[in-house]
Amino acid sequence: MVSARPVTKAEPEERTLRLAVLIDADNAQAAVIEDLLAEIARYGEATVKRIYGDFTVSTSSAWKKVLQKYAIKPIQQFAYTTGKNATDSALIIDAMDLLYTRKFDGFCLITSDSDFTGLAMRLREEGLTVFGFGEKKTPDAFRNACHKFVFTEILRSGAASEAAELPEAGRKKESAAVPDTAAKVNEKKPKFPKKFVLTALEQSADDTGWAGLGAFGSYLTKLQPDFDSRLYGYKKLSDLVKAKKDLFEIEERQAPGSNRKTIYLRAKV
Numbered sequence: 001m002v003s004a005r006p007v008t009k010a011e012p013e014e015r016t017l018r019l020a021v022l023i024d025a026d027n028a029q030a031a032v033i034e035d036l037l038a039e040i041a042r043y044g045e046a047t048v049k050r051i052y053g054d055f056t057v058s059t060s061s062a063w064k065k066v067l068q069k070y071a072i073k074p075i076q077q078f079a080y081t082t083g084k085n086a087t088d089s090a091l092i093i094d095a096m097d098l099l100y101t102r103k104f105d106g107f108c109l110i111t112s113d114s115d116f117t118g119l120a121m122r123l124r125e126e127g128l129t130v131f132g133f134g135e136k137k138t139p140d141a142f143r144n145a146c147h148k149f150v151f152t153e154i155l156r157s158g159a160a161s162e163a164a165e166l167p168e169a170g171r172k173k174e175s176a177a178v179p180d181t182a183a184k185v186n187e188k189k190p191k192f193p194k195k196f197v198l199t200a201l202e203q204s205a206d207d208t209g210w211a212g213l214g215a216f217g218s219y220l221t222k223l224q225p226d227f228d229s230r231l232y233g234y235k236k237l238s239d240l241v242k243a244k245k246d247l248f249e250i251e252e253r254q255a256p257g258s259n260r261k262t263i264y265l266r267a268k269v
Contacts, residue, residue, distance in 0.1 A: 016044050016045050017043060017044025017045065017105040017106050018044065018045055018047045018103065018104050018105050018106075019040065019043065019044045019045060019046050019047060019104065019105065019106050019107065019108050019131070020047065020048040020050075020098050020104045020106075020107050020108070021037075021040060021046045021048060021049045021050070021107075021108040021110070022048075022050055022051075022052070022091055022094065022095055022107065022108065023049075023050065023051040023052065023072070023110040023111075024051075024052060024053070024087060024088070024091060024109075024110060024111035024113060024116070025051050025052060025053025025055070025060055025063050025087065026053055026085065026087050026113075027111045027112045027113045027134070028110045028111055028112070028133075028134070028152075029062075029135075029152065030062035030065070030066050031062065031156070032152050032155045033066050033070055033072075034070070035156075036110065036133060036152065037049075037070060039133070039150060039155060040108050040133075043106070043108075043129075043131060043148075044105065044106065046108070047104065048073075048098065048104075049070070049071060049072045050073045050074075050075055050094065051063060051067065051075065052075045052077055052087045052090050052091045052094070053074075053075075053076075053077060053087050054076065054077060054078055054079055054087070055074055055076055056076075056078075075090055075091075075094065077090045085115075088113065088115050088116070091116075091119075095107060095109075095119055095123070096122075099122075099123060099126060099128070104128065105128065105129060106128050106129030106130060106131060106147075107123050107128060107129075107130055107131070108131045108132075109130065109131070109132050109133070109146070110132075110133045110134070111133075111134055111138075111142075112134035112135045112137055112138040113134075113138075113142070114142045116142055117139075117141045117142045117145045120132065120142060120145035120146050121145050124145070124147070129147050130145070130146045130147050130148075131146060131147065131148050131149075131150070132145075132146035132148070132149040132150070132225070133149070133150050133152055134149070134151070134152060135151065135152055135153060136151050136153055138151075143225055143226045144225055146225050147221070147225060148221055148225055149225045149226040150226075150228060151226065151228065151231070154228060154230045189231065189232055189233055190231055192232050194247065196223070196224065197220070197247070198247065198267055200216065200219045200220045200223055201216055201248075201265065201266070201267055202267065204216045204218075204219035208266075209266040209267070210251070210264045210266045211264065211265060211266065212262055212263070212264055213237065213238060213262065213263040213264070213265065214262075216237075216241075216265065217237050220237075238263055241263070241265050245268075246268065247267065247268055248266070248267065248268060249266050249267070249268050250263060250264070250265050251264045251265070252264075
């Protein structure tokens with residue numbers, strides 16, 4: 001008689017988001033592309049990567065050097081008339097075509113142009129997740145139209161920090177790929193939004209006043225899509241809450257049915 005083998009139920013793997021990455025070459029910097037794609041990989045799989053611009057002009061030379069390396073498909077768009085941006089129209093039309101294929105879970109819009117605010121809102125209306133990536137000059141309208149917005153200066157600072165750890169010869173080689181990073185690293189950090197963070201914690205907490213780190217982080221992003229712990233010098237949100245001992249009380253609890261521990265926090269009385 002064959003003994004019955006104990007059956008263990010495998011935990012289902014978390015589904016990876018299929019993302020369409022659309023880059024506005026007129027309003028994005030090629031120097032940060034490696035770190036940008038690494039950031040996007042945190043959220044899902046870049047199934048489609050396209051960039052839109054006029055690659056016959058000298059201002060696009062930096063992009064032409066990295067397109068093949070990172071398998072980004074260039075969409076050439078000539079300027080039909082002076083003062084009109086045909087690139088925006090081409091990107092928006094392509095985004096809508098990709099939307100109606102129903103093959104994607106979300107879009108990554110790399111631009112600092114507020115003209116894409118309407119596109120971000122339309123994609124959200126269809127139930128898709130919208131990630132925005134742009135410089136700090138990006139208008140609030142576009143930043144708030146995204147589910148999550150990441151400042152590319154943060155990614156530049158990360159690249160600069162890594163370059164600083166290289167030997168001198170390596171730093172010289174990297175400096176060409178990451179211009180003006182020293183200025184970005186030394187840029188003054190914004191004032192920590194204590195009131196906003198505590199309000200978000202209060203709203204995400206349960207009846208006992210405790211909130212899981214994940215729920216807290218989600219609520220922060222819902223209220224302010226461009227909130228990022230890296231703006232305040234912390235690589236992860238968990239690092240931020242652990243460092244702010246004057247604001248938070250921390251507990252690590254065993255996650256039900258798992259060996260992992262989850263961080264819980266509440267406002268310090």
